[in-house]
Amino acid sequence: MSSPSRRRTEALSRERIVDAAVALLDEAGEGGLTFRALSQALATGPGAIYHHVANKEELLAAATDAVVAGTLAGEPEGSPRDNVRALALGLFDAIDEHPWVAGGLTASSWQATSPRIFERVGRQVRDLGVPQDRWFTVTSVLMQYILGAAAQNAANARILGPDVDRDEFLGAVSTTWEELDADEYSFTRTVADQMRSHDDREQFLEGIDLVLAGIGTTVPGTGTT
Amino acid sequence: MSSPSRRRTEALSRERIVDAAVALLDEAGEGGLTFRALSQALATGPGAIYHHVANKEELLAAATDAVVAGTLAGEPEGSPRDNVRALALGLFDAIDEHPWVAGGLTASSWQATSPRIFERVGRQVRDLGVPQDRWFTVTSVLMQYILGAAAQNAANARILGPDVDRDEFLGAVSTTWEELDADEYSFTRTVADQMRSHDDREQFLEGIDLVLAGIGTTVPGTGTT
DNA sequence: CGAGTGTTTGGAACGACGTTCCAACGTCGG
DNA sequence: CCGACGTTGGAACGTCGTTCCAAACACTCG
Numbered sequence: 001m002s003s004p005s006r007r008r009t010e011a012l013s014r015e016r017i018v019d020a021a022v023a024l025l026d027e028a029g030e031g032g033l034t035f036r037a038l039s040q041a042l043a044t045g046p047g048a049i050y051h052h053v054a055n056k057e058e059l060l061a062a063a064t065d066a067v068v069a070g071t072l073a074g075e076p077e078g079s080p081r082d083n084v085r086a087l088a089l090g091l092f093d094a095i096d097e098h099p100w101v102a103g104g105l106t107a108s109s110w111q112a113t114s115p116r117i118f119e120r121v122g123r124q125v126r127d128l129g130v131p132q133d134r135w136f137t138v139t140s141v142l143m144q145y146i147l148g149a150a151a152q153n154a155a156n157a158r159i160l161g162p163d164v165d166r167d168e169f170l171g172a173v174s175t176t177w178e179e180l181d182a183d184e185y186s187f188t189r190t191v192a193d194q195m196r197s198h199d200d201r202e203q204f205l206e207g208i209d210l211v212l213a214g215i216g217t218t219v220p221g222t223g224t225t
Numbered sequence: 226m227s228s229p230s231r232r233r234t235e236a237l238s239r240e241r242i243v244d245a246a247v248a249l250l251d252e253a254g255e256g257g258l259t260f261r262a263l264s265q266a267l268a269t270g271p272g273a274i275y276h277h278v279a280n281k282e283e284l285l286a287a288a289t290d291a292v293v294a295g296t297l298a299g300e301p302e303g304s305p306r307d308n309v310r311a312l313a314l315g316l317f318d319a320i321d322e323h324p325w326v327a328g329g330l331t332a333s334s335w336q337a338t339s340p341r342i343f344e345r346v347g348r349q350v351r352d353l354g355v356p357q358d359r360w361f362t363v364t365s366v367l368m369q370y371i372l373g374a375a376a377q378n379a380a381n382a383r384i385l386g387p388d389v390d391r392d393e394f395l396g397a398v399s400t401t402w403e404e405l406d407a408d409e410y411s412f413t414r415t416v417a418d419q420m421r422s423h424d425d426r427e428q429f430l431e432g433i434d435l436v437l438a439g440i441g442t443t444v445p446g447t448g449t450t
Numbered sequence: 451c452g453a454g455t456g457t458t459t460g461g462a463a464c465g466a467c468g469t470t471c472c473a474a475c476g477t478c479g480g
Numbered sequence: 481c482c483g484a485c486g487t488t489g490g491a492a493c494g495t496c497g498t499t500c501c502a503a504a505c506a507c508t509c510g
Contacts, residue, residue, distance in 0.1 A: 012458080035497065045460030047499080052458095056497065102331075106380045115402065115413055122412035135412075136419035141374070141432035148373010149366070155331045177340065187347035187360075188340055194361035207366035214439030237488080260468065270489030272470080281468065 012044060014052045014062070021063045022098075029158070030100040033060065057107055064104030065113045067094055072120055080127040081212055087120055088146045088208050092201065095150040099158050102151035118143060128212075129219045138215055145211055153200050170196050237269060239277045239287070246288045247323075254383070255325040258285065282332055289329030290338045292319055297345055305352040306437055312345055313371045313433050317426065320375040324383050327376035343368060353437075354444045363440055370436055378425050395421050 020041045025033050035046040035056070042049070053059045071094040076083035095101045105113060122139040130138050160169055177185070177192035245266045250258050260271040260281070267274070278284045296319040301308035320326045330338060347364040355363050385394055402410070402417035 034495085036495085039460080045462090046497085047461070047501090048459045050498075106327075106376070108384060110381070110384070115405065115410065119410050119413045122416065126412060132415075133419070136416040136423060137428050137431050138435070139412075139416070140423075140428055141370075141435055144374040144377055144432060145366075145370045145436075148376060149369040151331070151373060151376070152369055156335070159333060159335070180340065185340065185344050187351060187364075188344045190357075191347065191361040191364070194358070198361060198365075203362050203365055206362050207369060210363070210366055210439035210443075211370075211436060212439070213442045214435035214437070217438045217442065218435075259466085261466080264489080270491090271468085272472090272490070273488045275469075276487065 012042065012048055012052060017042065017049060017052055018059070018062045018066055021059055022066060025063060025100045026098060030103055033063075033100075060100075060104045061108050061111070061113070064101050064107070065116075067098050067101050068105075068113050069116060070094075072116060076120075076124070080124045083127075084121070084124045084142070084212060085205060085208055087124065089201070089205065091117070091146055092150045092153070092204050095147075095154050096157060096200075099154035102147075102154040105147060105151070117147075121146070125215075128215060130215060131218075131220075134218070138218075142211055142215075145207060149204050149207055153204065156200075170198075237267065237273055237277060242267065242274060242277055243284070243287045243291055246284055247291060250288060250325045251323060255328055258288075258325075285325075285329045286333050286336070286338070289326050289332070290341075292323050292326050293330075293338050294341060295319075297341060301345075301349070305349045309346070309349045309353075309367070309437060310430060310433055312349065314426070314430065316342070316371055317375045317378070317429050320379050321382060321425075324379035327372075327379040330372060330376070342372075346371070350440075353440060355440060356443075356445075359443070363443075367436055367440075370432060374429050374432055378429065381425075395423075 017038070020038055021033055024037055024041060028037075033056070035049060038049060039046045053062070068091070071090045072087075076086065078086070118139060121143050122135060125135055125139045125142065126132075160166065174192045174196040177188050177195065180189055182189065242263070245263055246258055249262055249266060253262070258281070260274060263274060264271045278287070293316070296315045297312075301311065303311070343364060346368050347360060350360055350364045350367065351357075385391065399417045399421040402413050402420065405414055407414065
Protein backbone atom coordinates (compact mmCIF):
# COMPACT_ATOMS: atom_id res chain seq x y z
CA MET A 1 0.00 0.00 0.00
CA SER A 2 3.06 2.27 -0.32
CA SER A 3 2.28 3.74 -3.73
CA PRO A 4 -1.52 3.82 -3.71
CA SER A 5 -1.57 1.44 -6.63
CA ARG A 6 -1.74 2.30 -10.27
CA ARG A 7 -2.06 -0.99 -12.04
CA ARG A 8 -2.81 -1.49 -15.65
CA THR A 9 -5.27 1.34 -15.94
CA GLU A 10 -6.26 3.20 -12.80
CA ALA A 11 -7.29 0.52 -10.34
CA LEU A 12 -10.82 -0.82 -10.35
CA SER A 13 -12.74 -0.29 -7.16
CA ARG A 14 -16.28 -0.79 -6.02
CA GLU A 15 -16.66 2.95 -5.68
CA ARG A 16 -15.49 3.64 -9.21
CA ILE A 17 -17.85 0.97 -10.51
CA VAL A 18 -20.83 2.35 -8.63
CA ASP A 19 -20.07 5.87 -9.84
CA ALA A 20 -19.91 4.68 -13.42
CA ALA A 21 -23.15 2.78 -12.94
CA VAL A 22 -24.92 5.90 -11.69
CA ALA A 23 -23.64 7.85 -14.67
CA LEU A 24 -24.77 5.15 -17.04
CA LEU A 25 -28.22 4.94 -15.44
CA ASP A 26 -28.65 8.68 -15.63
CA GLU A 27 -27.69 8.78 -19.27
CA ALA A 28 -29.48 5.77 -20.62
CA GLY A 29 -32.15 4.91 -18.07
CA GLU A 30 -32.77 1.69 -16.19
CA GLY A 31 -32.17 -0.44 -19.26
CA GLY A 32 -28.89 1.31 -19.98
CA LEU A 33 -27.07 -0.36 -17.12
CA THR A 34 -25.30 -3.27 -18.79
CA PHE A 35 -22.20 -5.11 -17.74
CA ARG A 36 -20.91 -4.68 -21.25
CA ALA A 37 -21.53 -0.94 -21.38
CA LEU A 38 -20.14 -0.65 -17.89
CA SER A 39 -17.03 -2.58 -18.94
CA GLN A 40 -16.49 -0.23 -21.84
CA ALA A 41 -16.96 2.88 -19.70
CA LEU A 42 -14.37 1.52 -17.28
CA ALA A 43 -12.09 0.22 -20.03
CA THR A 44 -12.12 -3.33 -18.79
CA GLY A 45 -13.99 -6.61 -19.27
CA PRO A 46 -17.21 -7.84 -17.75
CA GLY A 47 -15.44 -10.46 -15.69
CA ALA A 48 -13.37 -7.93 -13.78
CA ILE A 49 -16.45 -6.20 -12.43
CA TYR A 50 -17.66 -9.38 -10.80
CA HIS A 51 -14.69 -9.30 -8.45
CA HIS A 52 -16.07 -6.15 -6.84
CA VAL A 53 -19.84 -6.60 -7.22
CA ALA A 54 -21.81 -9.79 -6.75
CA ASN A 55 -24.39 -9.24 -9.48
CA LYS A 56 -26.55 -6.66 -11.19
CA GLU A 57 -29.07 -6.51 -8.39
CA GLU A 58 -26.43 -5.59 -5.84
CA LEU A 59 -24.98 -3.04 -8.22
CA LEU A 60 -28.35 -1.38 -8.69
CA ALA A 61 -28.89 -1.37 -4.95
CA ALA A 62 -25.48 0.24 -4.40
CA ALA A 63 -26.18 2.89 -7.03
CA THR A 64 -29.55 3.60 -5.43
CA ASP A 65 -28.00 3.87 -2.01
CA ALA A 66 -25.38 6.27 -3.29
CA VAL A 67 -28.03 8.64 -4.60
CA VAL A 68 -30.31 8.41 -1.58
CA ALA A 69 -27.47 8.83 0.89
CA GLY A 70 -26.53 11.99 -0.99
CA THR A 71 -29.97 13.55 -0.57
CA LEU A 72 -30.02 12.68 3.13
CA ALA A 73 -26.81 14.56 3.78
CA GLY A 74 -27.77 17.73 5.69
CA GLU A 75 -29.11 17.88 9.20
CA PRO A 76 -32.68 19.14 9.71
CA GLU A 77 -33.04 22.49 11.38
CA GLY A 78 -36.69 23.55 11.37
CA SER A 79 -39.95 22.40 12.87
CA PRO A 80 -40.79 18.71 12.52
CA ARG A 81 -43.45 19.52 9.92
CA ASP A 82 -41.04 21.60 7.87
CA ASN A 83 -38.40 18.92 8.20
CA VAL A 84 -40.75 16.23 6.96
CA ARG A 85 -41.70 18.40 4.02
CA ALA A 86 -38.07 19.10 3.18
CA LEU A 87 -37.08 15.47 3.57
CA ALA A 88 -39.95 14.28 1.40
CA LEU A 89 -39.32 16.88 -1.26
CA GLY A 90 -35.63 16.03 -1.35
CA LEU A 91 -36.41 12.38 -2.00
CA PHE A 92 -39.10 13.29 -4.52
CA ASP A 93 -36.71 15.47 -6.49
CA ALA A 94 -33.93 12.90 -6.34
CA ILE A 95 -36.20 10.19 -7.70
CA ASP A 96 -37.53 12.57 -10.31
CA GLU A 97 -33.99 13.31 -11.44
CA HIS A 98 -32.89 9.67 -11.29
CA PRO A 99 -36.06 7.71 -12.11
CA TRP A 100 -34.23 4.39 -11.90
CA VAL A 101 -33.92 4.91 -8.14
CA ALA A 102 -37.59 3.97 -7.80
CA GLY A 103 -36.89 0.58 -9.29
CA GLY A 104 -33.72 0.26 -7.28
CA LEU A 105 -35.57 0.72 -4.01
CA THR A 106 -37.94 -2.07 -4.95
CA ALA A 107 -35.07 -4.37 -5.86
CA SER A 108 -33.25 -5.15 -2.64
CA SER A 109 -31.69 -1.96 -1.36
CA TRP A 110 -33.96 -2.20 1.67
CA GLN A 111 -30.96 -3.64 3.46
CA ALA A 112 -29.05 -0.37 3.64
CA THR A 113 -31.11 2.35 1.99
CA SER A 114 -34.48 1.77 3.53
CA PRO A 115 -33.36 1.99 7.17
CA ARG A 116 -31.51 5.18 6.29
CA ILE A 117 -34.72 6.83 5.13
CA PHE A 118 -36.75 5.26 7.90
CA GLU A 119 -34.49 6.74 10.57
CA ARG A 120 -34.69 10.24 9.11
CA VAL A 121 -38.46 10.16 8.80
CA GLY A 122 -38.89 8.49 12.17
CA ARG A 123 -37.01 11.16 14.08
CA GLN A 124 -39.39 13.78 12.78
CA VAL A 125 -42.36 11.61 13.67
CA ARG A 126 -41.01 11.37 17.18
CA ASP A 127 -40.51 15.15 17.37
CA LEU A 128 -44.02 15.61 16.07
CA GLY A 129 -45.31 14.31 19.39
CA VAL A 130 -46.71 11.03 18.15
CA PRO A 131 -47.14 8.55 21.01
CA GLN A 132 -44.26 6.09 21.09
CA ASP A 133 -46.39 2.99 20.55
CA ARG A 134 -47.44 4.41 17.19
CA TRP A 135 -43.97 5.43 16.00
CA PHE A 136 -43.41 2.43 13.80
CA THR A 137 -46.79 2.53 12.12
CA VAL A 138 -46.86 6.27 11.50
CA THR A 139 -43.30 6.34 10.21
CA SER A 140 -44.00 3.41 7.90
CA VAL A 141 -47.11 5.06 6.50
CA LEU A 142 -45.34 8.35 5.90
CA MET A 143 -42.44 6.60 4.21
CA GLN A 144 -44.78 4.49 2.11
CA TYR A 145 -46.55 7.57 0.83
CA ILE A 146 -43.32 9.40 0.08
CA LEU A 147 -41.68 6.56 -1.80
CA GLY A 148 -44.89 5.37 -3.41
CA ALA A 149 -45.87 8.77 -4.76
CA ALA A 150 -42.33 9.50 -5.90
CA ALA A 151 -42.11 6.14 -7.65
CA GLN A 152 -45.36 6.68 -9.50
CA ASN A 153 -44.25 10.14 -10.50
CA ALA A 154 -41.02 8.69 -11.80
CA ALA A 155 -42.94 6.08 -13.77
CA ASN A 156 -44.98 8.83 -15.39
CA ALA A 157 -41.83 10.77 -16.15
CA ARG A 158 -40.30 7.67 -17.75
CA ILE A 159 -43.13 7.13 -20.20
CA LEU A 160 -42.97 10.84 -20.91
CA GLY A 161 -39.32 10.71 -21.88
CA PRO A 162 -36.87 13.58 -21.73
CA ASP A 163 -37.81 15.16 -25.04
CA VAL A 164 -41.61 15.10 -24.93
CA ASP A 165 -43.39 18.29 -24.06
CA ARG A 166 -45.09 17.97 -20.71
CA ASP A 167 -48.02 20.28 -21.39
CA GLU A 168 -48.67 18.55 -24.66
CA PHE A 169 -48.68 15.17 -22.97
CA LEU A 170 -50.95 16.29 -20.15
CA GLY A 171 -53.28 17.79 -22.67
CA ALA A 172 -53.43 14.55 -24.61
CA VAL A 173 -54.21 12.51 -21.50
CA SER A 174 -56.79 15.04 -20.43
CA THR A 175 -58.47 14.81 -23.83
CA THR A 176 -58.43 11.03 -23.60
CA TRP A 177 -60.16 11.25 -20.24
CA GLU A 178 -62.81 13.58 -21.60
CA GLU A 179 -63.64 11.05 -24.29
CA LEU A 180 -64.21 8.17 -21.87
CA ASP A 181 -67.61 6.61 -21.41
CA ALA A 182 -69.96 9.09 -19.74
CA ASP A 183 -71.52 6.61 -17.32
CA GLU A 184 -68.57 4.45 -16.48
CA TYR A 185 -66.16 7.33 -16.03
CA SER A 186 -68.32 10.21 -14.87
CA PHE A 187 -65.92 11.27 -12.13
CA THR A 188 -62.77 11.05 -14.22
CA ARG A 189 -64.36 13.12 -16.98
CA THR A 190 -65.26 15.81 -14.47
CA VAL A 191 -61.69 16.27 -13.27
CA ALA A 192 -60.03 15.89 -16.65
CA ASP A 193 -59.27 19.59 -16.86
CA GLN A 194 -57.89 19.67 -13.31
CA MET A 195 -55.26 17.18 -14.36
CA ARG A 196 -54.32 19.26 -17.37
CA SER A 197 -53.02 22.10 -15.22
CA HIS A 198 -51.71 20.33 -12.15
CA ASP A 199 -48.16 20.44 -10.83
CA ASP A 200 -46.67 17.14 -9.68
CA ARG A 201 -44.40 18.59 -7.04
CA GLU A 202 -47.13 20.73 -5.59
CA GLN A 203 -49.56 17.82 -5.52
CA PHE A 204 -46.99 15.68 -3.78
CA LEU A 205 -46.56 18.31 -1.08
CA GLU A 206 -50.32 18.53 -0.64
CA GLY A 207 -50.29 14.80 -0.06
CA ILE A 208 -47.63 15.20 2.60
CA ASP A 209 -49.73 17.88 4.25
CA LEU A 210 -52.75 15.62 4.13
CA VAL A 211 -50.92 12.81 5.88
CA LEU A 212 -49.44 15.24 8.40
CA ALA A 213 -52.91 16.60 9.08
CA GLY A 214 -54.11 13.05 9.62
CA ILE A 215 -51.27 12.45 12.04
CA GLY A 216 -52.19 15.69 13.77
CA THR A 217 -55.65 14.38 14.61
CA THR A 218 -54.10 11.51 16.57
CA VAL A 219 -51.57 13.62 18.47
CA PRO A 220 -52.86 14.80 21.86
CA GLY A 221 -51.72 18.39 22.12
CA THR A 222 -51.75 19.52 18.52
CA GLY A 223 -54.27 21.19 16.27
CA THR A 224 -54.11 21.42 12.49
CA THR A 225 -51.45 24.12 12.66
CA MET B 226 -68.65 -18.11 -37.02
CA SER B 227 -70.87 -21.18 -37.42
CA SER B 228 -68.67 -23.70 -35.67
CA PRO B 229 -66.78 -21.46 -33.23
CA SER B 230 -63.50 -22.54 -34.77
CA ARG B 231 -61.33 -25.37 -33.67
CA ARG B 232 -58.21 -25.08 -35.71
CA ARG B 233 -55.06 -27.03 -35.21
CA THR B 234 -55.24 -27.03 -31.46
CA GLU B 235 -57.93 -24.88 -29.85
CA ALA B 236 -57.57 -21.47 -31.49
CA LEU B 237 -55.21 -18.92 -30.09
CA SER B 238 -56.79 -15.74 -28.80
CA ARG B 239 -55.65 -12.71 -26.89
CA GLU B 240 -57.77 -13.76 -23.96
CA ARG B 241 -56.29 -17.23 -23.80
CA ILE B 242 -52.82 -15.76 -23.97
CA VAL B 243 -53.47 -13.29 -21.18
CA ASP B 244 -54.98 -15.99 -18.99
CA ALA B 245 -51.95 -18.19 -19.52
CA ALA B 246 -49.70 -15.23 -18.74
CA VAL B 247 -51.47 -14.60 -15.45
CA ALA B 248 -51.13 -18.26 -14.52
CA LEU B 249 -47.47 -18.23 -15.40
CA LEU B 250 -46.82 -15.05 -13.43
CA ASP B 251 -48.59 -16.45 -10.39
CA GLU B 252 -46.61 -19.66 -10.51
CA ALA B 253 -43.15 -18.41 -11.30
CA GLY B 254 -43.17 -14.71 -10.44
CA GLU B 255 -42.35 -11.72 -12.57
CA GLY B 256 -39.35 -13.42 -14.13
CA GLY B 257 -41.37 -16.47 -15.02
CA LEU B 258 -43.24 -14.78 -17.82
CA THR B 259 -41.31 -15.81 -20.90
CA PHE B 260 -42.45 -16.07 -24.48
CA ARG B 261 -40.87 -19.48 -24.58
CA ALA B 262 -42.60 -20.73 -21.42
CA LEU B 263 -45.81 -19.13 -22.62
CA SER B 264 -45.45 -20.87 -25.99
CA GLN B 265 -45.04 -24.19 -24.26
CA ALA B 266 -48.05 -23.63 -22.01
CA LEU B 267 -50.14 -22.81 -25.05
CA ALA B 268 -48.61 -25.59 -27.18
CA THR B 269 -47.45 -23.23 -29.89
CA GLY B 270 -44.42 -21.20 -30.92
CA PRO B 271 -43.25 -17.78 -29.82
CA GLY B 272 -44.00 -16.25 -33.19
CA ALA B 273 -47.69 -17.06 -33.02
CA ILE B 274 -48.14 -15.05 -29.85
CA TYR B 275 -46.90 -11.91 -31.54
CA HIS B 276 -49.93 -11.95 -33.81
CA HIS B 277 -52.14 -11.25 -30.81
CA VAL B 278 -49.88 -9.22 -28.52
CA ALA B 279 -47.49 -6.47 -29.54
CA ASN B 280 -44.72 -7.23 -27.04
CA LYS B 281 -44.00 -8.27 -23.49
CA GLU B 282 -44.80 -4.89 -22.01
CA GLU B 283 -48.29 -4.91 -23.47
CA LEU B 284 -48.78 -8.46 -22.30
CA LEU B 285 -47.82 -7.58 -18.75
CA ALA B 286 -50.13 -4.58 -18.86
CA ALA B 287 -53.00 -6.75 -20.09
CA ALA B 288 -52.36 -9.32 -17.37
CA THR B 289 -52.28 -6.55 -14.76
CA ASP B 290 -55.48 -5.07 -16.05
CA ALA B 291 -57.19 -8.45 -15.94
CA VAL B 292 -56.38 -8.86 -12.25
CA VAL B 293 -57.25 -5.30 -11.25
CA ALA B 294 -60.51 -5.29 -13.18
CA GLY B 295 -61.44 -8.44 -11.30
CA THR B 296 -61.00 -6.84 -7.89
CA LEU B 297 -62.99 -3.79 -8.94
CA ALA B 298 -66.02 -5.89 -9.85
CA GLY B 299 -68.62 -5.24 -7.15
CA GLU B 300 -70.49 -2.02 -6.56
CA PRO B 301 -69.85 -0.17 -3.27
CA GLU B 302 -72.70 -0.10 -0.81
CA GLY B 303 -71.55 1.48 2.44
CA SER B 304 -70.42 4.87 3.66
CA PRO B 305 -67.71 6.60 1.61
CA ARG B 306 -65.13 5.87 4.30
CA ASP B 307 -66.04 2.20 4.41
CA ASN B 308 -66.01 2.06 0.64
CA VAL B 309 -62.55 3.55 0.45
CA ARG B 310 -61.32 1.08 3.02
CA ALA B 311 -62.86 -1.86 1.17
CA LEU B 312 -61.55 -0.64 -2.18
CA ALA B 313 -58.06 -0.12 -0.81
CA LEU B 314 -57.98 -3.43 0.97
CA GLY B 315 -59.19 -5.23 -2.14
CA LEU B 316 -56.34 -3.78 -4.16
CA PHE B 317 -53.87 -4.46 -1.38
CA ASP B 318 -54.87 -8.10 -1.17
CA ALA B 319 -54.84 -8.52 -4.94
CA ILE B 320 -51.32 -7.12 -5.18
CA ASP B 321 -50.25 -9.22 -2.23
CA GLU B 322 -51.56 -12.33 -3.96
CA HIS B 323 -50.15 -11.35 -7.36
CA PRO B 324 -46.99 -9.38 -6.51
CA TRP B 325 -46.12 -8.90 -10.17
CA VAL B 326 -49.13 -6.58 -10.49
CA ALA B 327 -47.12 -3.89 -8.72
CA GLY B 328 -44.51 -3.99 -11.45
CA GLY B 329 -47.19 -4.19 -14.10
CA LEU B 330 -48.82 -0.99 -12.93
CA THR B 331 -45.51 0.80 -13.19
CA ALA B 332 -44.91 -0.54 -16.68
CA SER B 333 -47.52 1.05 -18.90
CA SER B 334 -50.93 -0.19 -17.82
CA TRP B 335 -51.79 3.38 -16.82
CA GLN B 336 -53.62 3.58 -20.12
CA ALA B 337 -56.48 1.32 -19.09
CA THR B 338 -55.92 0.17 -15.52
CA SER B 339 -55.04 3.41 -13.84
CA PRO B 340 -58.18 5.33 -14.88
CA ARG B 341 -60.25 2.36 -13.74
CA ILE B 342 -58.86 2.66 -10.22
CA PHE B 343 -58.92 6.44 -10.29
CA GLU B 344 -62.64 6.49 -11.09
CA ARG B 345 -63.51 4.14 -8.26
CA VAL B 346 -61.49 6.06 -5.71
CA GLY B 347 -62.63 9.41 -7.03
CA ARG B 348 -66.32 8.66 -6.63
CA GLN B 349 -65.78 7.99 -2.95
CA VAL B 350 -63.76 11.18 -2.60
CA ARG B 351 -66.67 13.04 -4.13
CA ASP B 352 -69.15 11.39 -1.76
CA LEU B 353 -66.85 12.22 1.13
CA GLY B 354 -67.79 15.86 0.67
CA VAL B 355 -64.44 17.07 -0.60
CA PRO B 356 -64.79 20.41 -2.46
CA GLN B 357 -64.83 19.85 -6.19
CA ASP B 358 -61.72 21.91 -6.92
CA ARG B 359 -59.73 19.48 -4.78
CA TRP B 360 -61.12 16.28 -6.26
CA PHE B 361 -58.22 15.59 -8.54
CA THR B 362 -55.54 16.23 -5.95
CA VAL B 363 -57.18 14.30 -3.12
CA THR B 364 -58.02 11.35 -5.35
CA SER B 365 -54.48 11.26 -6.70
CA VAL B 366 -52.99 11.32 -3.22
CA LEU B 367 -55.25 8.57 -1.98
CA MET B 368 -54.49 6.44 -5.01
CA GLN B 369 -50.77 7.07 -4.68
CA TYR B 370 -50.79 5.90 -1.10
CA ILE B 371 -52.83 2.81 -1.88
CA LEU B 372 -50.73 1.68 -4.81
CA GLY B 373 -47.45 2.81 -3.27
CA ALA B 374 -47.99 1.01 0.00
CA ALA B 375 -49.28 -2.10 -1.73
CA ALA B 376 -46.30 -2.11 -4.09
CA GLN B 377 -43.82 -1.86 -1.25
CA ASN B 378 -45.60 -4.60 0.62
CA ALA B 379 -45.42 -6.77 -2.48
CA ALA B 380 -41.70 -6.06 -2.80
CA ASN B 381 -41.19 -7.19 0.77
CA ALA B 382 -43.22 -10.31 0.11
CA ARG B 383 -41.12 -11.04 -2.97
CA ILE B 384 -37.82 -11.04 -1.12
CA LEU B 385 -39.49 -13.14 1.53
CA GLY B 386 -40.46 -15.82 -0.93
CA PRO B 387 -43.34 -18.26 -0.56
CA ASP B 388 -41.53 -20.77 1.61
CA VAL B 389 -39.78 -18.54 4.16
CA ASP B 390 -41.34 -18.21 7.57
CA ARG B 391 -42.63 -14.70 8.08
CA ASP B 392 -42.08 -14.50 11.83
CA GLU B 393 -38.57 -15.78 11.43
CA PHE B 394 -37.81 -13.17 8.78
CA LEU B 395 -39.31 -10.32 10.79
CA GLY B 396 -37.32 -11.44 13.78
CA ALA B 397 -34.12 -11.45 11.77
CA VAL B 398 -34.74 -7.93 10.45
CA SER B 399 -35.65 -6.75 13.90
CA THR B 400 -32.42 -8.16 15.28
CA THR B 401 -30.47 -6.47 12.52
CA TRP B 402 -32.08 -3.18 13.43
CA GLU B 403 -31.21 -3.60 17.08
CA GLU B 404 -27.56 -4.04 16.16
CA LEU B 405 -27.34 -0.82 14.16
CA ASP B 406 -25.16 2.06 15.31
CA ALA B 407 -26.59 3.57 18.50
CA ASP B 408 -26.12 7.20 17.48
CA GLU B 409 -26.86 7.03 13.79
CA TYR B 410 -29.93 4.82 14.17
CA SER B 411 -31.31 5.70 17.58
CA PHE B 412 -34.91 5.89 16.36
CA THR B 413 -34.83 2.71 14.31
CA ARG B 414 -33.38 0.77 17.22
CA THR B 415 -36.17 1.99 19.46
CA VAL B 416 -38.94 0.68 17.23
CA ALA B 417 -37.20 -2.55 16.24
CA ASP B 418 -39.48 -4.63 18.42
CA GLN B 419 -42.59 -2.87 17.11
CA MET B 420 -41.70 -4.06 13.64
CA ARG B 421 -41.27 -7.62 14.86
CA SER B 422 -44.92 -7.97 15.77
CA HIS B 423 -46.65 -5.74 13.24
CA ASP B 424 -49.29 -6.83 10.74
CA ASP B 425 -48.94 -5.49 7.20
CA ARG B 426 -52.61 -5.45 6.38
CA GLU B 427 -53.52 -3.74 9.61
CA GLN B 428 -50.80 -1.17 9.16
CA PHE B 429 -51.99 -0.48 5.64
CA LEU B 430 -55.51 0.17 6.92
CA GLU B 431 -54.16 2.50 9.59
CA GLY B 432 -52.47 4.41 6.80
CA ILE B 433 -55.76 4.68 4.93
CA ASP B 434 -57.40 5.96 8.10
CA LEU B 435 -54.62 8.49 8.54
CA VAL B 436 -55.11 9.86 5.04
CA LEU B 437 -58.88 9.86 5.47
CA ALA B 438 -58.47 11.76 8.74
CA GLY B 439 -56.29 14.26 6.93
CA ILE B 440 -58.93 14.66 4.27
CA GLY B 441 -61.49 15.11 7.01
CA THR B 442 -59.71 18.19 8.33
CA THR B 443 -60.15 19.88 4.95
CA VAL B 444 -63.81 19.00 4.51
CA PRO B 445 -66.18 21.71 5.84
CA GLY B 446 -68.89 19.82 7.65
CA THR B 447 -67.04 16.77 8.93
CA GLY B 448 -65.27 15.88 12.13
CA THR B 449 -62.86 13.01 12.66
CA THR B 450 -65.69 10.51 12.91
C1' DC C 451 17.05 -9.21 -5.86
C1' DG C 452 14.46 -13.23 -7.59
C1' DA C 453 11.10 -16.93 -6.85
C1' DG C 454 6.62 -17.96 -5.12
C1' DT C 455 1.90 -16.89 -3.78
C1' DG C 456 -2.45 -15.06 -4.08
C1' DT C 457 -5.38 -11.62 -6.03
C1' DT C 458 -7.00 -8.80 -9.98
C1' DT C 459 -7.87 -8.53 -14.72
C1' DG C 460 -10.40 -9.07 -19.07
C1' DG C 461 -11.73 -11.70 -23.03
C1' DA C 462 -14.10 -15.87 -24.55
C1' DA C 463 -17.95 -18.71 -24.03
C1' DC C 464 -22.72 -20.39 -22.28
C1' DG C 465 -27.49 -20.44 -21.83
C1' DA C 466 -31.68 -17.74 -21.91
C1' DC C 467 -34.12 -13.95 -23.22
C1' DG C 468 -37.19 -10.69 -26.51
C1' DT C 469 -38.02 -10.28 -30.97
C1' DT C 470 -38.10 -11.03 -36.20
C1' DC C 471 -38.65 -13.68 -40.19
C1' DC C 472 -40.79 -16.79 -43.32
C1' DA C 473 -42.34 -21.15 -45.17
C1' DA C 474 -46.06 -24.14 -44.27
C1' DC C 475 -50.81 -24.45 -42.98
C1' DG C 476 -55.79 -23.45 -42.37
C1' DT C 477 -60.01 -21.05 -43.63
C1' DC C 478 -63.12 -18.90 -46.58
C1' DG C 479 -65.22 -16.17 -50.66
C1' DG C 480 -65.97 -16.67 -55.51
C1' DC D 481 -62.34 -26.25 -56.59
C1' DC D 482 -59.04 -22.62 -56.37
C1' DG D 483 -56.80 -18.61 -55.28
C1' DA D 484 -56.18 -15.02 -51.48
C1' DC D 485 -55.28 -14.02 -46.91
C1' DG D 486 -54.68 -14.34 -42.15
C1' DT D 487 -52.66 -17.69 -38.70
C1' DT D 488 -49.18 -20.66 -37.06
C1' DG D 489 -44.80 -22.13 -35.11
C1' DG D 490 -40.02 -23.22 -35.52
C1' DA D 491 -35.51 -21.35 -36.74
C1' DA D 492 -32.45 -17.64 -36.28
C1' DC D 493 -30.45 -12.95 -34.68
C1' DG D 494 -28.58 -9.94 -31.44
C1' DT D 495 -28.13 -8.91 -26.55
C1' DC D 496 -28.24 -9.81 -21.96
C1' DG D 497 -26.34 -11.68 -17.11
C1' DT D 498 -23.11 -14.62 -15.68
C1' DT D 499 -19.14 -18.06 -15.48
C1' DC D 500 -14.62 -19.58 -16.44
C1' DC D 501 -9.73 -19.41 -16.82
C1' DA D 502 -5.23 -18.10 -18.43
C1' DA D 503 -2.47 -14.15 -18.35
C1' DA D 504 -0.87 -10.07 -15.73
C1' DC D 505 -0.02 -7.99 -11.65
C1' DA D 506 1.47 -6.67 -6.59
C1' DC D 507 3.38 -8.29 -2.58
C1' DT D 508 6.13 -11.34 0.81
C1' DC D 509 9.85 -13.93 1.98
C1' DG D 510 14.35 -16.15 1.53
